[in-house]
Amino acid sequence: MIVVDGLRVEAGKSVILDGVDLTVPPGRMLALVGPNGAGKTTLLRTIAGLHRPSRGRVLLEDRPVHSLRPQVLARRIAYLPQDTALSFPFTAYQVTLMGRHPHMGRFALEGAADHEAAEQAMAATGTTRLADRSMATLSGGERQLVLLAKALAQDAPVLLADEPVSALDLRHQLAVLQLLRACADAGRTVLVVLHDLNLAARYCTELALLAGGRVLAAGEPAHVLTPAHLHEAYGVRAVVRRDDVTDSLTVTALETT
Amino acid sequence: MPAPPVPDRAVTGDLPARSPRRRSRRRAVVTLAATLGGLVVLLVVAGGVAISLGPVSVPPGDVVAILAEHLGVPLGEVTTREALVVEQIRLPRVLVAVLVGAALGLAGSVMQALFGNPLAEPGVTGVSAGAAVGAVLAITSGAAGTFVLPAAAFAGALLTVGAVYGIAALSRSRGLATVLLVGIALNALLGAVVSALVANAPDEQSLRGIVFWLQGDLDARTWEHVRLVLLPVLAGVAATVVFSRDLNVMLLGDDAARTSGVDVARTRNVLLVLASLLTGAAVSVSGVIGFVGLVAPHVIRLIAGPDHRLLLPASALLGAVFLVSADTAARMLPAPVTLQTGVVTALAGAPVFLLLVLWSRRSTA
Numbered sequence: 001m002i003v004v005d006g007l008r009v010e011a012g013k014s015v016i017l018d019g020v021d022l023t024v025p026p027g028r029m030l031a032l033v034g035p036n037g038a039g040k041t042t043l044l045r046t047i048a049g050l051h052r053p054s055r056g057r058v059l060l061e062d063r064p065v066h067s068l069r070p071q072v073l074a075r076r077i078a079y080l081p082q083d084t085a086l087s088f089p090f091t092a093y094q095v096t097l098m099g100r101h102p103h104m105g106r107f108a109l110e111g112a113a114d115h116e117a118a119e120q121a122m123a124a125t126g127t128t129r130l131a132d133r134s135m136a137t138l139s140g141g142e143r144q145l146v147l148l149a150k151a152l153a154q155d156a157p158v159l160l161a162d163e164p165v166s167a168l169d170l171r172h173q174l175a176v177l178q179l180l181r182a183c184a185d186a187g188r189t190v191l192v193v194l195h196d197l198n199l200a201a202r203y204c205t206e207l208a209l210l211a212g213g214r215v216l217a218a219g220e221p222a223h224v225l226t227p228a229h230l231h232e233a234y235g236v237r238a239v240v241r242r243d244d245v246t247d248s249l250t251v252t253a254l255e256t257t
Numbered sequence: 258m259p260a261p262p263v264p265d266r267a268v269t270g271d272l273p274a275r276s277p278r279r280r281s282r283r284r285a286v287v288t289l290a291a292t293l294g295g296l297v298v299l300l301v302v303a304g305g306v307a308i309s310l311g312p313v314s315v316p317p318g319d320v321v322a323i324l325a326e327h328l329g330v331p332l333g334e335v336t337t338r339e340a341l342v343v344e345q346i347r348l349p350r351v352l353v354a355v356l357v358g359a360a361l362g363l364a365g366s367v368m369q370a371l372f373g374n375p376l377a378e379p380g381v382t383g384v385s386a387g388a389a390v391g392a393v394l395a396i397t398s399g400a401a402g403t404f405v406l407p408a409a410a411f412a413g414a415l416l417t418v419g420a421v422y423g424i425a426a427l428s429r430s431r432g433l434a435t436v437l438l439v440g441i442a443l444n445a446l447l448g449a450v451v452s453a454l455v456a457n458a459p460d461e462q463s464l465r466g467i468v469f470w471l472q473g474d475l476d477a478r479t480w481e482h483v484r485l486v487l488l489p490v491l492a493g494v495a496a497t498v499v500f501s502r503d504l505n506v507m508l509l510g511d512d513a514a515r516t517s518g519v520d521v522a523r524t525r526n527v528l529l530v531l532a533s534l535l536t537g538a539a540v541s542v543s544g545v546i547g548f549v550g551l552v553a554p555h556v557i558r559l560i561a562g563p564d565h566r567l568l569l570p571a572s573a574l575l576g577a578v579f580l581v582s583a584d585t586a587a588r589m590l591p592a593p594v595t596l597q598t599g600v601v602t603a604l605a606g607a608p609v610f611l612l613l614v615l616w617s618r619r620s621t622a
């Protein structure tokens with residue numbers, strides 16, 4: 001369970017997040033949505049313990065994440081960054097295995113359980129055939145899938161993913177969201193940043209709409225995705241309808257305002 | 258992509274026996290054993306050749322006999338003259354080359370990992386330049402001796418590491434970019450100081466001494482030098498190897514590394530200081546020697562991949578092989594030509610490096 005309580009994050013003199021409250025219980029999958037620069041990445045990084053809040057706190061099972069050692073935190077929270085640069089030619093399989101790092105002793109080599117977790121994560125993300133390829137030779141989407149496999153191999157009860165489908169084709173977008181959904185259904189806590197509001201409404205039971213460093217609205221899709229909220233957050237005129245086929249909300253932006 | 262699986266820890270039985278990952282795992286173990294084993298054999302051969310060659314030629318059999326006797330295994334008679342040459346001249350020189358080469362190879366691979374840049378070299382933070390200032394000061398003041406010269410050089414290296422950290426701390430952003438910039442500035446500044454000292458050298462003899470030190474040379478290295486560098490190098494090797502898996506993960510970037518359980522800031526500080534001290538200790542007894550720390554990690558990465566659990570020890574071994582061989586070549590050049598060890602490493606290392614650049618560019622293009 002993740003509890004974000006009165007969070008304020010500053011960088012230099014600018015306030016990036018202010019007064020953010022969120023609660024995500026286990027078994028839930030929450031989508032963070034909002035315009036570019038709203039603070040989604042900053043919020044996710046703060047939850048992952050990468051940013052120190054100037055006010056408020058992030059609680060993981062009632063303990064502030066900032067009080068936990070990196071290794072302990074990494075066993076509880078896996079984080080998939082928005083983009084990752086890799087300067088040396090590790091293979092996709094080696095990168096996936098790195099997800100096992102927090103579970104291994106300093107001098108330990110990967111054991112059977114670690115290899116099993118990595119193979120399973122690659123199978124789940126459909127990246128098994130990329131296993132022996134160098135990360136440098138993969139496409140952006142393939143790299144993103146491998147990094148998701150690494151996050152899964154980390155086997156943490158909380159999974160944070162920053163725009164995991166932004167570089168993916170239609171099929172893989174669905175597959176990854178189904179996968180995250182399955183993680184939540186298996187009892188994990190999942191927070192995912194999405195730009196596609198339709199996918200967010202379809203796969204997540206809860207949404208949090210961020211704009212200008214504040215939570216504009218949070219709750220079930222019907223509550224969050226209203227023309228008024230969308231207008232305020234994105235500056236667009238939009239209609240929101242229920243899609244008969246998927247039985248979820250769809251947003252169509254008509255024009256900028 | 259299959260239907261949504263259950264990515265939970267409670268799943269799946271055994272792997273298929275012939276899974277492709279199983280095979281690549283076995284391949285990794287074979288690569289590790291073959292690379293390290295091959296390098297150890299190379300080092301023994303290079304060291305043996307180095308001990309056997311010289312004005313007094315000692316046949317390989319006698320080299321083995323002399324060394325074996327010291328280990329308490331009498332293998333046969335050897336002349337005292339041969340034994341003296343081996344024990345007092347060649348063996349300490351070879352050992353210094355091994356230790357310095359290993360330190361530079363290791364420090365180079367650590368720096369390249371920390372800066373995420375295959376062009377980083379052991380002196381990137383300015384330690385070598387700092388050691389040079391210390392050494393040149395000792396030489397020009399006429400204080401240089403077997404002990405004073407390395408001590409002054411090491412003091413210069415220490416002060417430089419301190420300065421890098423002091424300045425980086427003052428700037429309040431202890432990021433790696435700051436360390437790199439401070440290192441560049443210090444390298445330039447200390448290089449200028451060395452040039453000024455050279456221009457104002459009191460006499461011909463100190464000038465010669467300075468030039469020798471700046472090019473790096475292993476002439477007349479004794480057991481005293483071996484003792485000076487042995488402990489720092491062994492300790493440095495042991496300590497850096499402890500962090501080898503952290504280095505792998507750190508190459509994913511700061512955020513990914515920290516959320517994978519690596520205390521990035523602390524690990525980076527510890528390793529920067531360790532690698533700098535290792536470099537400082539090495540150049541203190543050898544003078545500035547280039548290209549070993551740059552080339553060794555590149556070659557290993559090309560033949561055995563980027564995993565630091567193999568890369569670190571293998572780069573140390575290859576650095577040792579490289580320096581021992583370069584030093585033997587420097588000693589054995591035909592009469593009118595004299596080259597210093599550091600000149601040979603550059604003469605041999607630079608073309609190899611260029612080939613590697615071409616090769617890796619082509620294979621990734």
Ligand SMILES: Nc1ncnc2c1ncn2[C@@H]1O[C@H](COP(=O)(O)OP(=O)(O)O)[C@@H](O)[C@H]1O
Pocket residue numbers: 011012014016034035036037038039040041042043
């Ligand atoms: N280190 C920083 N210093 C100053 N401003 C920052 C920093 N990091 C992010 N910001 C600013 O904070 C805002 C939120 O950024 P981010 O969280 O990346 O937004 P999002 O992921 O929602 O697009 C942006 O306006 C960005 O420019």
Ligand SMILES: [Mg+2]
Pocket residue numbers: 040041042082162
């Ligand atoms: Mg973002």
